[in-house]
Amino acid sequence: MRAVDIIIKKRDRHELSREEINFFVEGFTDGSIPDYQAAAWTMAVLINGMTPQETTDLTMAMVNSGDVLDLSQVVPLAVDKHSSGGVGDKTTLVVEPLVAACGLPVGKMSGRGLGFSGGTLDKMESIPGFRVDLTTEEFLSQLDQIGLVLTGQSADLAPADGKFYALRDVSGTVNSIPLIASSIMSKKIASGAQAIVLDVKIGLGAFMETQEEARNLAQLMVDIAHLADRKAVALISDMNQPLGRAVGNALEVKEAIDTLQGKGPDSFVFHCLDVAEQMLVLGEAFPTVKEARKSAETALNDGSAWQKFLDLVRAQEGDIDYVKHPDKLPKAPVIKVVKSPETGYLSQINARIVGETAVGLGAGREKKGDQINHAVGVEILREVGDQIKAGDDLFILHAQDQAEFDIAQMRLIKAHQWSESHVDPLPLVYDIVS
Ligand code: URA
Numbered sequence: 180m181r182a183v184d185i186i187i188k189k190r191d192r193h194e195l196s197r198e199e200i201n202f203f204v205e206g207f208t209d210g211s212i213p214d215y216q217a218a219a220w221t222m223a224v225l226i227n228g229m230t231p232q233e234t235t236d237l238t239m240a241m242v243n244s245g246d247v248l249d250l251s252q253v254v255p256l257a258v259d260k261h262s263s264g265g266v267g268d269k270t271t272l273v274v275e276p277l278v279a280a281c282g283l284p285v286g287k288m289s290g291r292g293l294g295f296s297g298g299t300l301d302k303m304e305s306i307p308g309f310r311v312d313l314t315t316e317e318f319l320s321q322l323d324q325i326g327l328v329l330t331g332q333s334a335d336l337a338p339a340d341g342k343f344y345a346l347r348d349v350s351g352t353v354n355s356i357p358l359i360a361s362s363i364m365s366k367k368i369a370s371g372a373q374a375i376v377l378d379v380k381i382g383l384g385a386f387m388e389t390q391e392e393a394r395n396l397a398q399l400m401v402d403i404a405h406l407a408d409r410k411a412v413a414l415i416s417d418m419n420q421p422l423g424r425a426v427g428n429a430l431e432v433k434e435a436i437d438t439l440q441g442k443g444p445d446s447f448v449f450h451c452l453d454v455a456e457q458m459l460v461l462g463e464a465f466p467t468v469k470e471a472r473k474s475a476e477t478a479l480n481d482g483s484a485w486q487k488f489l490d491l492v493r494a495q496e497g498d499i500d501y502v503k504h505p506d507k508l509p510k511a512p513v514i515k516v517v518k519s520p521e522t523g524y525l526s527q528i529n530a531r532i533v534g535e536t537a538v539g540l541g542a543g544r545e546k547k548g549d550q551i552n553h554a555v556g557v558e559i560l561r562e563v564g565d566q567i568k569a570g571d572d573l574f575i576l577h578a579q580d581q582a583e584f585d586i587a588q589m590r591l592i593k594a595h596q597w598s599e600s601h602v603d604p605l606p607l608v609y610d611i612v613s
Contacts, residue, residue, distance in 0.1 A: 182212045182220070189223035197236040204240035208339045214346055221343065221352040229357035231399060237357065238403050241365035244339035246315065248371030253323045254284040258462030259372035260454055261363050263396060264296035264353075266384035266534035267421035267559070271299045272435035273443070273451045274458070275329055276487035280478040281455070281471075283464040284326035286318060288336060288370040290344055292543040292551070294353040295384070295534030297431065300331050301543075305429035305508055305553040309497030318370075325490045337369040349546045354386035356396050364403045374410040374461040377401070378454055381609065382419035384530020390415070390609065397612040412457055412613040416450065417605050420528040420563050423447035427542040427556010427577060429508040436505050439485040446562060450607050452476065457611075509554035511577035513584045519573040523597035525565050532594035533557060536587050540578055555579055557591060564604035567597075 180202045189195060195203075203220060206212035229237065250257040258278065262268050275285045289299035289311075300311045311331040313321065321328045332341045340362050347353050347362075367375045377400050380386070381393035397413035404411030423444050425434040437443050438451065452475050459471035478484040492502050501507045537543065541552030558575040561567060574591055578584035 182206060182216045186216060186220045186223055189220060189227060192227045194230055195233055200233065200236045201240045204237065204244055204339045207342060208244045217343065217346055218350040218352070221347055221350065221355070221358060224358060225352045225355035228355070231402065234357040234360055234399060235403055235406060238361040238364045238368070241337050241339040241343070241361055242368045245337055245369060246335045247369050248315065248318070248336065250286065250319070250322065250371035250373070253319055254286075254326070256374060256462050257286055257372050258283055258374040258376070258458050259285060259287050259367055259370065260376040260378060260458055261367060262378040263359055263363065263380050264293055264386055265380040265418040265422055266296060266530040266537070267423050267426040267431065268297065268380070268418075269302060269423065269425070269431040269435045270378065270451055270454055271329065272302065272432065272488075273438045273484070274454050276327060276439065276491060277451065277455045277475055277478050277484040278458045278462070279325075279327040280483040280487045281459055281464060281474045283459055283462045284322055285458075286322040286328040286370065286372070288330060288332050288366050290332070290366075291348075292538075293344065293348045295531060295538055295543070296386070297426070297428065297534070297537070297543065299329065301551055301553075302428045302431050303329065303497075305432045306492060306497040306501050309492060310495045313495070321494050325494055327487055327491050329491060330495070332366060337365045340365045348544060356392065356399065359386060360396055360399045360403060364400055364407070367404070368407045368409065372409065374458070375404055376454060376457045376461060377411060377413035379413050379415050380418035381415055382417055382530065384421060384534050385418035394610070394612065401612055410461055412461055412611060414453065414457065414608050415610040415612065416453070416608045418530055419605055421530045421533050421559050422450060424558050424560065425556065426533055426537045426559065427540070428551065428553040430556040430558060430577065432502075432508060433505045436488070436502060439479070439488050440482075441480055446607060448479070453608055511554040511579060513578045513581055514575065515584065516572050516575050517588055517591070519567050519569055519571045520592060521597045522567065522569045523599055524602040525561050525563050525567060525595060526598040526602045527596040528559060528561065528563060529594040532590060533559065536590045536594070539590070540583055540587055552579060557587070562604060564602045
């Protein structure tokens with residue numbers, strides 16, 4: 180078998196066999212298939228798609244590229260969540276300690292930024308010392324001891340996804356339903372989660388822009404979970420405007436800390452509770468969504484979720500001083516408030532433009548291996564539906580220098596649109612696929 184023939188076959192819209200997919204994934208993982216062939220292949224998949232069978236085979240090939248964790252010795256039912264990627268999506272930072280504080284253990288393997296969307300690992304690395312490279316033994320022992328782990332894909336779990344993920348980020352091959360579904364599900368299956376809540380984002384700042392695409396992705400992932408004998412439910416949630424206020428690594432950590440201390444923006448808090456309640460029910464900690472939500476609200480309000488976050492940072496060697504005093508987290512040299520140039524109801528805050536602007540400021544990567552700047556980003560001060568006057572504060576920009584500030588300011592003002600007539604707020608969740 181030759182890699183080039185498999186690329187040509189997909190380029191010419193033919194269905195790949197399980198053997199061909201295994202050959203390609205194994206070759207890319209062991210380095211015998213180089214990045215340029217893998218990039219050509221992922222582009223062919225992005226353009227021509229995959230059948231559900233091919234997607235399932237790709238998922239399992241990525242799972243089998245490394246070890247599969249068996250968590251049953253450590254926790255009775257391991258629950259996890261995963262987002263399909265968005266702008267300002269720091270949900271994991273809040274929801275994982277929240278669910279753990281409600282008594283349900285959570286062991287999660289997260290990813291880095293992808294295209295215009297941020298990544299949990301990059302965010303957590305704003306905390307000096309925080310380790311995202313736990314070994315499997317460390318993962319298991321931490322899950323056992325504190326019931327909470329938030330790490331990167333260790334080299335031995337779904338290593339193929341780690342390689343494809345980094346390549347797709349910089350080769351324009353992110354927004355493909357089969358590539359996203361197999362990437363997410365291979366990680367989840369390999370890391371031993373038995374119950375998985377999927378947060379499928381839809382809208383301008385998501386990889387899925389239409390309800391139909393989001394529903395297809397959600398259904399495909401739920402089906403793959405069932406084939407692999409896991410429980411899964413998928414929320415389809417809004418990503419037309421950024422989630423919460425902060426976009427950028429340290430800024431998002433600060434907002435997560437605020438939220439864990441009961442001071443988060445309402446819409447973000449509600450979104451976290453929506454995800455947490457699904458995890459708590461799927462993980463069989465509570466029989467009903469109502470009871471699960473009540474417990475999650477209590478854990479946010481009584482400080483137990485915040486304590487769990489501190490346990491997590493401590494366990495993974497992060498400097499606790501920086502989370503107790505988030506003003507110490509990395510700070511950009513230029514921080515300025517930008518005022519609204521217009522009066523009216525906000526009808527759009529284009530999450531895609533906000534995400535791309537944050538990447539342009541240095542919060543994400545333009546090419547593989549780029550260093551990211553943890554300090555830069557933006558705080559969006561308004562939400563769609565808000566009524567504002569010209570001269571009101573609109574957003575706060577955190578930039579490395581004045582020239583970058585100027586470019587970002589122009590782009591971010593264009594991300595906002597105003598209407599003279601009333602605009603309804605955007606919904607948080609559109610649907611649940613189970
Ligand atoms: N999240 C992932 O883990 N993989 C993707 O491809 C997209 C979002």
